[in-house]
Amino acid sequence: MDLKLSHCVVPVDDHDKALHFYRDVLGLEVRNDVSFEGMRWVTVGPAAQPEVEIVLEPPGANPNASPADRQVITELMAKGLMGRLVFATDDCDATFEKIQASGAEVVQEPIDQPYGVRDCGFRDPAGNLLRFTQPR
Numbered sequence: 001m002d003l004k005l006s007h008c009v010v011p012v013d014d015h016d017k018a019l020h021f022y023r024d025v026l027g028l029e030v031r032n033d034v035s036f037e038g039m040r041w042v043t044v045g046p047a048a049q050p051e052v053e054i055v056l057e058p059p060g061a062n063p064n065a066s067p068a069d070r071q072v073i074t075e076l077m078a079k080g081l082m083g084r085l086v087f088a089t090d091d092c093d094a095t096f097e098k099i100q101a102s103g104a105e106v107v108q109e110p111i112d113q114p115y116g117v118r119d120c121g122f123r124d125p126a127g128n129l130l131r132f133t134q135p136r
Helices: 015-025 067-078 090-102
Strands: 007-009 029-036 038-047 053-057 082-090 105-112 117-123 129-135
Touching: 015 029, 015 053, 015 082, 090 105, 090 117, 090 129
Parallel strands: 007 053, 082 129
Antiparallel strands: 029 038, 038 053, 105 117, 117 129
16 A cells, blocks of 8 residues: 555634745645635645645534534634644754744744754644754
8 A cells, every 4th residue: 555645634714814824934835725615725735745735724614514513623723722734844943033033923942852853833823733843
């Protein structure tokens, strides 16, 4: 079996804020931005990984979710407990400086971790935890 990651889903509560952050701050490519049946399908991804797409998905996107489910998702998003992404970078400190300059919420400044990486952390506009890691 030859499996490869194709898509991952990150919950967002505002596509425009999310696009600004992922496209303009992080420099990811917009792969899709399509209206479909009253919803908006937005995907982004790193230029160096054209086969991987990050779906920016609002809480109401799952047609099987009840109104109560959507409310729980919204509450978890507000606490920053729904989505996580880890990006590899060749310069953790420069990445940190660029993202911090955008006004993004800092979770952790660059630090050398005992497991062999230097990393830092931020929250995106929807509260998702993003980590940026550089091998030491």
